[in-house]
Amino acid sequence: MGNTIAVVYGSVRSERQGLRVARFIVEALKARGDTGILVDPLEYRLPLLDRMYKEYERGSAPAVMERLADVFRSVDGFLVVSGEYNHGIPPALKNMFDHFMNEFFWRPAGLVTYSNGRFGGVRAAMQLRATLPEQGMITIPSLLPFGNVAETFDENGVPHADYVRASTKTFLDEFTWYVEALRARRVGGVPYE
Numbered sequence: 001m002g003n004t005i006a007v008v009y010g011s012v013r014s015e016r017q018g019l020r021v022a023r024f025i026v027e028a029l030k031a032r033g034d035t036g037i038l039v040d041p042l043e044y045r046l047p048l049l050d051r052m053y054k055e056y057e058r059g060s061a062p063a064v065m066e067r068l069a070d071v072f073r074s075v076d077g078f079l080v081v082s083g084e085y086n087h088g089i090p091p092a093l094k095n096m097f098d099h100f101m102n103e104f105f106w107r108p109a110g111l112v113t114y115s116n117g118r119f120g121g122v123r124a125a126m127q128l129r130a131t132l133p134e135q136g137m138i139t140i141p142s143l144l145p146f147g148n149v150a151e152t153f154d155e156n157g158v159p160h161a162d163y164v165r166a167s168t169k170t171f172l173d174e175f176t177w178y179v180e181a182l183r184a185r186r187v188g189g190v191p192y193e
């Protein structure tokens with residue numbers, strides 16, 4: 001059975017490059033028989049955080065938040081495609097996560113990072129590792145970082161570097177193990193909702 005995964009991307013810049021990586025990940029999931037749902041903050045235009053989704057009476061949240069909550073609740077796991085802004089988490093990505101909470105619980109997150117430098121966004125990954133578990137997501141041990149993003153992928157997300165597909169397979173094999181392990185365990189219930 002294929003898994004359904006939210007591919008959460010976090011840049012709204014007009015010159016954004018990371019969409020290449022997000023597109024590549026959606027295609028890589030498809031090739032494995034899984035479904036990747038791209039969550040693009042330019043499509044879901046959330047304001048800077050005022051009220052969290054859970055602070056609204058049921059059924060009264062803005063439509064864009066209801067749509068996102070439906071996506072987050074429906075998936076088996078999260079692949080977070082994050083750049084690195086001043087060694088930290090891009091604000092549109094953090095803003096999108098901060099709107100929600102329980103919608104993420106009891107599922108794994110894999111960290112796919114990128115930058116136009118050599119380090120591939122791993123410093124943002126360390127910050128995501130500190131914050132996502134507070135929202136109920138277990139981050140898997142391996143990271144999938146890509147340096148020199150504009151040269152490594154074309155605009156459609158086709159990789160030019162040899163290492164990309166092999167690294168991605170290893171990473172997604174690990175991620176899938178956690179996705180399926182936690183899904184099997186959720187069938188028996190969760191400690192709290």
Ligand SMILES: Cc1cc2nc3c(=O)[nH]c(=O)nc-3n(C[C@H](O)[C@H](O)[C@H](O)COP(=O)(O)O)c2cc1C
Pocket residue numbers: 011012013015016017018019083084085086087088114115116117118119120121149
């Ligand atoms: C505000 C800002 C801060 C940045 N800080 C870093 C950084 O700390 N480390 C790094 O390797 N690249 C940094 N960059 C360069 C990014 O890696 C590069 O612009 C990348 O394409 C950004 O992702 P995006 O195009 O998806 O928005 C920064 C870019 C911006 C716009």
